[in-house]
Amino acid sequence: MASTPTEHPSTISTLPTRQKPIPYSCVNGQRTPLSSILPPLIFGTATFNHQYNSDPFALDTTGLVTSALTHGIRAFDTSPYYGPSEQLLGEALATPFVRETFPRASYMLLTKVGRIGAEEFDYSAQWVRHSIKTSLERLHTSYLDLVYCHDVEFVSPAEVLEAVRELRRLRDEDGTIRYIGISGYPLDVLGDTAELILRETGEPLDAVQSYANFTLQNQALAGPRGIHRLHAAGVGVVPNASPLGMGLLRRQGVPVGALGDFHPASRELRAAVRAASAFCDRHAEKLEVIAIRYALETWICAGAPCGSKGDPASGVPWKHESNSDVGGARLGVSVIGVSRAPELEKTMLVWRSILDGLEGGEETAVQAGRWYRAWEWSRNRRKAVQILAEGVQEVLGPWFGYAWPSPGEGFVNRRKKDVRVVVEDGEAPWLTPAASPEAGPVDGEEVCEKALPLR
Structure with missing residues (x-):
């Protein structure tokens, strides 16, 4: 795997400079609010596993992560559940160039x-501590900025409460964790859990990550x-992940690979999406292109109540960027993920075009070397995408706003209660999510499913 950055036209600079720290502080237990420093665009690495790619170790994950950094991305999302994702991300961040420059x-x-695993959950205090220790080792870091309890709908509220309390103990003991949140799909469960934690502990969650709940097909997260x-x-x-609805919103349909569908x-929902495609x-557009642009652009505003003022990655090369460059307001936070450099380049082009249309975006685009009329083009593109989005929603009819059940009927947590935490004979086999194997490309496709992680 490559150990040097892949430069792109928008990021070329003859003299890379050592990047400045994100302005975090903790004084007398009072931490910088996450909403003031978390970047509004997060690189998700769920794609670094055997479900999205037949051999993730064959991907140039080091070059990809380094290129993401040179593009201005300053946050990476992963999970032990994503197979070798933590290891591959950690190795990419440990190269000499990254260590020196970033x-x-x-x-x-x-x-x-x-x-x-797909049917295995452990929210016990013992496992939480073991999981954090392992993540720190794989990521080659002494601390984690944000830790989520993963897919809380699959366990009881009491189990989530135990895990959150243990994470906070770790946070307060030695600073190995800075912020704590939960993730999942059913909005009612996320809301119930957030309220429970505030009520029982007197302290709110720093973050709640939702996936597939702000898309062309379902916008309940904004309600x-x-x-x-x-x-x-x-x-x-509140970061919004999987704006393509786990691959549902694609011309070619949901990805089907080695593990089947x-x-x-449902069949009826898929038929409605095919009609929308x-x-x-x-109208000479691809469903997935409209879906990704609509979700990223609309969530910037819709997600602002729980958004962030972090580095916007607007494309000024090797410059510490400020949220004030694009208006200074909170921006809704989105999670994207890619497997290959061209996907990253295309996704960043979309993102920066979106930023060009914000207040202050015109000047920032010029500083970044983009067209002086980029602001005007972005505003017109937004109108066109909005019109087609409304048309898609009309075609979806009763399936617009539909949410599938999670967990599915008959789910049983197969985690044995007496499992030993210590793995005596080396690392356990990589465990991967019940997600998508590698999908075949579509000719001329601008944004593919790998551009978004499942979680």
């Missing part, structure tokens, strides 16, 4: 605890059951 304090690492309820529960940041969408085709 010190650990200049980017944020987000990982998770609790989910071990009263979503971000407004979480904001009322004191949650600092994993997606919970045909609608986009008739």
